[in-house]
Amino acid sequence: MIPEKRKMIVLLLLLFCYLLYSLILYSELPVKLYSKNKEGEIGKLVWQKYNCNSCHQLYGLGGYLGPDLTNVYSSRSKEYIKSFLMNGTATMPKFNINEYEINSLIQYFRSIDNSGKSDPRIFRIKTDGTIE
Amino acid sequence: MVQLNNTNKSISRPFTITSILLLIVGMLFGIMGSLQYIIPGLLKEQLSFEKIRPMHVSSIIFWIIIGSVGSVFNYLQLHSQKKLYSRMLAKATFFIFSISIIVILFSYCFGIFGGREYWEFNPIIALPIFIGWILFMINFIKSIGSFRNQPVYVWMWLTGIFFFLFTFLESYLWLFPYFRNNIVNDMTIQWKSYGSMVGSWNMLLYGSSIFLMEKISDEKKYSSSPIAFALYFIGLFNLMFNWGHHIYTLPTYPFIKNISYLVSMTELLILGRIIFLWKSTLTKNLKHLNSITYRLILAADVWIFSTLLLAIAMSIPAINIYTHGTHITVAHTMGATIGINSFLLLAISFDILATHHNNDIGNKKYVNLGFWMTNISLFIFWISLIIAGIIKSKWQMTLNKEPFSTMMLQLKPFFIVFCISGMALFTGFILVISSLIKYHIFYKRK
Numbered sequence: 001m002i003p004e005k006r007k008m009i010v011l012l013l014l015l016f017c018y019l020l021y022s023l024i025l026y027s028e029l030p031v032k033l034y035s036k037n038k039e040g041e042i043g044k045l046v047w048q049k050y051n052c053n054s055c056h057q058l059y060g061l062g063g064y065l066g067p068d069l070t071n072v073y074s075s076r077s078k079e080y081i082k083s084f085l086m087n088g089t090a091t092m093p094k095f096n097i098n099e100y101e102i103n104s105l106i107q108y109f110r111s112i113d114n115s116g117k118s119d120p121r122i123f124r125i126k127t128d129g130t131i132e
Numbered sequence: 133m134v135q136l137n138n139t140n141k142s143i144s145r146p147f148t149i150t151s152i153l154l155l156i157v158g159m160l161f162g163i164m165g166s167l168q169y170i171i172p173g174l175l176k177e178q179l180s181f182e183k184i185r186p187m188h189v190s191s192i193i194f195w196i197i198i199g200s201v202g203s204v205f206n207y208l209q210l211h212s213q214k215k216l217y218s219r220m221l222a223k224a225t226f227f228i229f230s231i232s233i234i235v236i237l238f239s240y241c242f243g244i245f246g247g248r249e250y251w252e253f254n255p256i257i258a259l260p261i262f263i264g265w266i267l268f269m270i271n272f273i274k275s276i277g278s279f280r281n282q283p284v285y286v287w288m289w290l291t292g293i294f295f296f297l298f299t300f301l302e303s304y305l306w307l308f309p310y311f312r313n314n315i316v317n318d319m320t321i322q323w324k325s326y327g328s329m330v331g332s333w334n335m336l337l338y339g340s341s342i343f344l345m346e347k348i349s350d351e352k353k354y355s356s357s358p359i360a361f362a363l364y365f366i367g368l369f370n371l372m373f374n375w376g377h378h379i380y381t382l383p384t385y386p387f388i389k390n391i392s393y394l395v396s397m398t399e400l401l402i403l404g405r406i407i408f409l410w411k412s413t414l415t416k417n418l419k420h421l422n423s424i425t426y427r428l429i430l431a432a433d434v435w436i437f438s439t440l441l442l443a444i445a446m447s448i449p450a451i452n453i454y455t456h457g458t459h460i461t462v463a464h465t466m467g468a469t470i471g472i473n474s475f476l477l478l479a480i481s482f483d484i485l486a487t488h489h490n491n492d493i494g495n496k497k498y499v500n501l502g503f504w505m506t507n508i509s510l511f512i513f514w515i516s517l518i519i520a521g522i523i524k525s526k527w528q529m530t531l532n533k534e535p536f537s538t539m540m541l542q543l544k545p546f547f548i549v550f551c552i553s554g555m556a557l558f559t560g561f562i563l564v565i566s567s568l569i570k571y572h573i574f575y576k577r578k
Contacts, residue, residue, distance in 0.1 A: 001356060001357075001358070002358050002361050004280060004281060007287075007361060010365055011287075011365075011368075014365070014368060014369060014372060017372070017373075018372040018373070021372075021373070022302075022324075025320065025321065025324065025388075026305075026311075026321075028385075041309070041312070041313050044312065044313075044315070044318075045247075047247065048245065048246065048247020048248065049245065049247060050182065050245075050247070051182040051183075051186065051245040051247050051252070052182070052247070053247065053248065053249040053252075054181055054182035054185040054186065055181055055182060055185075057457055058249075058315065058319070059319065059379070059381055059382045060381055060456045060457025061249055061319065061323070061378070061379070061382075061457070062249050063181070063185060064459060064462065065168070065169065065181055066536075067536040068457060088176075090172045090173050091168070091172045091173055091176070091181070092180075093176050093177060093180045093182075111314075111315060112315050115314070115315050115316050115383060116316070116382075116383035118381065118457075119528075120381060120453040120454070120456065120457075120528055120529065121528075121529055121531075123381070123453050125449075125450040125453070126450075129393070129448045129449060129450045129451075130389070130390065130393060130449050130450070131380065131449040131450060131452075131453055132386075
């Protein structure tokens with residue numbers, strides 16, 4: 001039997017570390033690293049409105065039916081993206097998406113593209129198993 | 133140990149029955165989703181994939197949450213040897229959750245989404261779920277009374293309840309522009325909350341499983357032993373800090389990734405213990421093999437080993453860059469949700485709706501067939517996803533990539549196997565569940 005007091009100390013210590021870690025993350029987010037983009041912010045809500053994450057990934061997180069779109073802005077033209085959004089594909093439905101939403105979404109893709117690369121080949125594996 | 137009468141057990145039964153219904157509905161949505169992988173454009177205009185996927189995910193998550201809440205209500209009464217603090221609060225929790233689930237599932241049909249990756253629904257519906265959870269928490273705390281000298285499962289239930297509430301609220305921080313307006317920040321907090329949220333419902337479920345295992349073996353030593361608490365604290369440590377392995381490839385702070393990598397490696401201790409206890413688990417409790425409850429727990433034990441092995445490998449950043457964004461991640465999630473959570477919850481459901489003492493139910497032809505069909509098809513299902521993941525990983529690492537659609541065509545044979553084994557898995561579950569429901573109706577009449 002572990003004494004009750006010792007169990008409580010471990011629990012409180014873990015809780016303290018967790019709350020501290022959460023607070024550090026909330027207050028020290030790398031938000032300042034990237035420029036703000038009002039249209040892109042609206043584009044994010046458009047992305048959520050049509051539940052694009054169900055089929056597409058950003059930084060490898062999301063659905064598996066469609067391609068990862070993290071760097072679609074730099075790899076494809078605006079017209080190419082627009083035509084997909086307006087017409088759909090064999091698997092993607094044709095959404096009732098208006099011009100303003102399309103432009104906002106494209107700006108959102110621009111913001112994501114500016115934040116980094118999702119290509120796993122860019123990482124260098126270190127001997128301790130970490131990556132950089 | 134106090135024998136609950138029907139009135140007391142009636143509190144947990146509606147939760148258990150509803151959760152089983154959600155499992156059936158969730159699996160049906162899963163089959164429809166897998167068919168859309170192999171028949172492109174199937175139901176594209178009526179129920180396209182962006183609707184089917186959240187229907188599947190939410191149903192299955194609610195199967196785990198509702199089932200776990202029901203199990204806590206049931207075992208809490210057995211543990212404390214008294215009735216719940218308030219039947220009224222338990223009923224209110226049940227109705228709030230049930231109505232919210234119905235509204236959530238219908239909202240997807242009308243194209244109303246929350247749009248978040250993994251578990252999503254319109255934020256307005258999160259409010260009743262939050263209220264329902266608060267009622268559940270009050271009922272739990274008031275029912276347990278003192279927290280002094282409690283076994284490990286009570287600690288697990290309490291931390292599960294607290295962390296679900298915390299992470300559920302945290303997952304809605306995106307409603308504030310400060311958290312939402314930068315993709316990297318948003319994804320960091322999102323996976324912090326969801327990563328820990330999964331750990332929180334696992335705490336509830338594993339707590340109930342420990343209670344059930346002690347009930348079967350009629351031994352009360354384990355839940356108060358130092359090893360039980362040591363493993364509990366390792367689990368809690370991982371719940372709090374290992375979520376960063378979801379976002380190794382995200383350009384966020386390296387310290388988040390390093391902390392997560394180090395913390396995830398402590399799971400090797402849990403893996404070591406499983407291997408160490410393997411032989412004794414198999415030989416010591418052979419007398420219970422006729423009980424379907426025991427067999428489901430044993431099957432979950434095998435899946436814990438396989439899933440943990442995969443999870444630990446994926447937590448190493450050098451391996452994660454190959455598996456991330458591929459179907460290997462899906463294999464891990466499915467292995468954990470079906471092989472561990474669903475098997476444990478079914479074992480608990482048998483205990484609540486039937487009784488594990490009745491070994492006859494385990495000998496029935498359909499239950500046996502269903503049990504083996506579920507396990508074999510889950511293995512095929514799991515392997516097909518891993519192979520699909522390896523092929524996608526190879527594609528991701530190729531310099532001159534073929535188009536995405538060409539890669540998806542290469543994966544099609546594995547999606548077909550995945551879909552067929554998914555149907556077999558569904559049939560296996562139905563065979564087991566139908567026997568349980570039949571037995572429950574018969575048992576009630578008797």
